[in-house]
Amino acid sequence: MKHLLSAADLDKDQVLELLATAEQMHELQDREVKKLPTLRGRTLVNLFFEDSTRTRSSFELAGKWLSADVVNVSAKGSSVSKGESLRDTAQTVAAMGIDGLVIRHPASGAPHQVAQWVDASVVNAGDGTHEHPTQALLDAYTMRRQIGDLAGAHVVIVGDLTHSRVVRSNLILLQTLGARVTLVAPPTLMPSGVQSWSDTDGFATTYDFDEVLPTADVVMMLRVQKERMSGGFFPTPREYTVGYGLTRDRLQRMAKDAVICHPGPMNRGLEITADAADSARSLILGQVSSGVAVRMSVLYHLLGGANV
Amino acid sequence: MSDRTYLIKGADLLGTGRTDLLLEDGRIAAVGKLGDAAQAAMIEADGLVALPGLVDLHTHLREPGREDAETISSGSAAAAAGGFTAVLAMANTQPVTDTAEAAERILDLGRAAALVDVQPIGAVTKSLAGEELAELGLMARSRANVRVFSDDGRCVHDARIMRRALEYVKAFGGVISQHAQEPQLAGGSACCHEGELSGRLGLPGWPGVAEEVIVARDVMLARHTGSRVHVAHVSTAGSVEVVRWAKSQGIAVTAEVTPHHLLLTTDLLSGYDPVFKVNPPLRPQEDVDALRAALADGTIDAVATDHAPHARHDKEHAFAEAAFGMLGLEQCLQVVTTTMVQTGRMTWADVAAALSTRPARIAGLAGHGRPLAVDEPANLVLIDPSATGTIDADASQSLSRNNPWHGRTLQGRVHSTFLRGRATLLDGEVQK
Numbered sequence: 001m002k003h004l005l006s007a008a009d010l011d012k013d014q015v016l017e018l019l020a021t022a023e024q025m026h027e028l029q030d031r032e033v034k035k036l037p038t039l040r041g042r043t044l045v046n047l048f049f050e051d052s053t054r055t056r057s058s059f060e061l062a063g064k065w066l067s068a069d070v071v072n073v074s075a076k077g078s079s080v081s082k083g084e085s086l087r088d089t090a091q092t093v094a095a096m097g098i099d100g101l102v103i104r105h106p107a108s109g110a111p112h113q114v115a116q117w118v119d120a121s122v123v124n125a126g127d128g129t130h131e132h133p134t135q136a137l138l139d140a141y142t143m144r145r146q147i148g149d150l151a152g153a154h155v156v157i158v159g160d161l162t163h164s165r166v167v168r169s170n171l172i173l174l175q176t177l178g179a180r181v182t183l184v185a186p187p188t189l190m191p192s193g194v195q196s197w198s199d200t201d202g203f204a205t206t207y208d209f210d211e212v213l214p215t216a217d218v219v220m221m222l223r224v225q226k227e228r229m230s231g232g233f234f235p236t237p238r239e240y241t242v243g244y245g246l247t248r249d250r251l252q253r254m255a256k257d258a259v260i261c262h263p264g265p266m267n268r269g270l271e272i273t274a275d276a277a278d279s280a281r282s283l284i285l286g287q288v289s290s291g292v293a294v295r296m297s298v299l300y301h302l303l304g305g306a307n308v
Numbered sequence: 309m310s311d312r313t314y315l316i317k318g319a320d321l322l323g324t325g326r327t328d329l330l331l332e333d334g335r336i337a338a339v340g341k342l343g344d345a346a347q348a349a350m351i352e353a354d355g356l357v358a359l360p361g362l363v364d365l366h367t368h369l370r371e372p373g374r375e376d377a378e379t380i381s382s383g384s385a386a387a388a389a390g391g392f393t394a395v396l397a398m399a400n401t402q403p404v405t406d407t408a409e410a411a412e413r414i415l416d417l418g419r420a421a422a423l424v425d426v427q428p429i430g431a432v433t434k435s436l437a438g439e440e441l442a443e444l445g446l447m448a449r450s451r452a453n454v455r456v457f458s459d460d461g462r463c464v465h466d467a468r469i470m471r472r473a474l475e476y477v478k479a480f481g482g483v484i485s486q487h488a489q490e491p492q493l494a495g496g497s498a499c500c501h502e503g504e505l506s507g508r509l510g511l512p513g514w515p516g517v518a519e520e521v522i523v524a525r526d527v528m529l530a531r532h533t534g535s536r537v538h539v540a541h542v543s544t545a546g547s548v549e550v551v552r553w554a555k556s557q558g559i560a561v562t563a564e565v566t567p568h569h570l571l572l573t574t575d576l577l578s579g580y581d582p583v584f585k586v587n588p589p590l591r592p593q594e595d596v597d598a599l600r601a602a603l604a605d606g607t608i609d610a611v612a613t614d615h616a617p618h619a620r621h622d623k624e625h626a627f628a629e630a631a632f633g634m635l636g637l638e639q640c641l642q643v644v645t646t647t648m649v650q651t652g653r654m655t656w657a658d659v660a661a662a663l664s665t666r667p668a669r670i671a672g673l674a675g676h677g678r679p680l681a682v683d684e685p686a687n688l689v690l691i692d693p694s695a696t697g698t699i700d701a702d703a704s705q706s707l708s709r710n711n712p713w714h715g716r717t718l719q720g721r722v723h724s725t726f727l728r729g730r731a732t733l734l735d736g737e738v739q740k
Contacts, residue, residue, distance in 0.1 A: 083621075085620075085621045085622075085624040085625055086624060086625045086626050086629075087624035088621070088624075105626060107625075107626030107627060107628040107629055108509055108510035108511050108580070108626075108627065108628065109509065109510075109511070109580030109626060109627045109628075110580075110626040110627075112579065112580050113580050113581075113582075113626065113627070127510070128510050128511075128626075128628065129510035129511075129512075130509060130510030130511075131510070165510060168508070168510060191507035191508075192502045192503060192504070192506050192507040192513050192515075193502075193503040193504025193505065193506065193507040193508075194504075194507055196504045197504045197507055197508060200504075
């Protein structure tokens, strides 16, 4: 495996191996000295075309704890307006002789394109409304720690599916692990073509959260971006919460051992109430702490390779 | 060169049978079984099909403003290489072709390049802003004799402006060529066909209905105003249905389809290669099938290239940020041969109608799209339909390399092109 661009790059064995390594990495976080010498002499660049403090620091820590040299490059703002093409930007950074390129870009597909232009390993740290494969890995990692094997588990993903990169990676990865996935959203926030897509890939969709809530083993709530609220996707935040929010009432109707995920950042009161976010069922803080371990595992497998 | 006479021996005239053609003084001097003429350059046309010179209703030549992507000279060479004898140059240059002076400048640059007749299209609205009518009448009265008006690249979305434009051009027999894209349904970020693939790829989509509602509105406006509307680059089965209905009602609507919409489908976008980013976007196979059927039955009148050269640095961005458009002039006839002739959907006479006669008539170009008969202007193309070739983007007359056909094998080869008796392409070589 040279790049991690999509959750679809991973088969089940590879996912399980990445998650197993992540577990070992996770144990390190309790040690006083957290560093491993694994990637000593390797150089990693976090090339971020949009801000994301959490994802960037998570990759930065992951690289540093593996002893790689880590450089953060912020390339915010449209490269079109700057007159430099994406190819120029990527090749300029790559020309510095780096081993890994972690890319966050507001446009879908940008890491795929870059991977064709540079020799370094490319990790997709979130591209537009497309994918965020390391987020899906850490979500799966967190779920498995809580509820065990995901084969046959019912995962319900609720929220702004059209504009979410998390949902696409999660859908793919969860299905790779054998989970049964249901997507829930109002029709205006369903991804385009979801009918034929779900037929092909074998997942379910519904506009009715309450119908599927009692059978869910995992309820994953996705953030609803503020800018969508005035875009005519739904009438008011209040109406959204009544239809699609994880309210106190819905919290009580969840199955006995069901858990709650949210890739963050949360809009408390809109898609999730504080009661739900802070309940014993919530894996939300666990998701954050797993992030570094999962990214260490990814970097280890991409950059460390067999010669570690 | 221009004084040279050519004797074309044994060309298959529109696929109806072999004959000789003598080109002299810019005209077809003789047709039939001809003896050798001492002064004439002989072209052995065994196996070649002769068609009237092709006419492209939709070409972007980029000059003035983006001479790094294409010039009128380089685009003219690409046109000659593709078998064209006339191209209509779209108005979205910098500055926009929205005055008589701008139109005459393009006409003159085309004449200076002297490889193809470059007929300027005038903007419908000033600066393509969609707000006020450009000087349509002055462009029509100018030396450039503009008859086709288009804001292509943008839709004339304001129904009142569209109505006025349609009414106004009746005074001089003009036609509005509409880029049908309802901007609220397919806004600035829309960069590909809206469907399952755009959902999977996370790309903002452009639904077919955004085209269809404008086509439907415009045919009703054409009926209301008694004017002519031309639908540029039809891309969906729904638009075809609307055009078919409008024609059945006697509404003066014509339509064009691009070579890429006849062959390429939206699934090419799965690798995010911006070469395949075009507006309107590549659609699913069902639309391609409907477009082929509509071209074959005449619902779609013409094939037009939408040749849209772009410099590499405007294409090598993230997909959503890259420029729209792909090259088309040089491979157009091959694509039509591959998709329409080889498959038995069209005869060579049909090809002549769709790529020459009808587009010339829509554009009001009197000297083009004429029969290959004695005393007619010697505008013609010879094509070798049996040749096949793998397309190489680097072997292009265009200054740009955004060639979606690169690496594909297409049927047919453009052998020679004659513009008023002068060879602009001879055995595959552009005659600059």
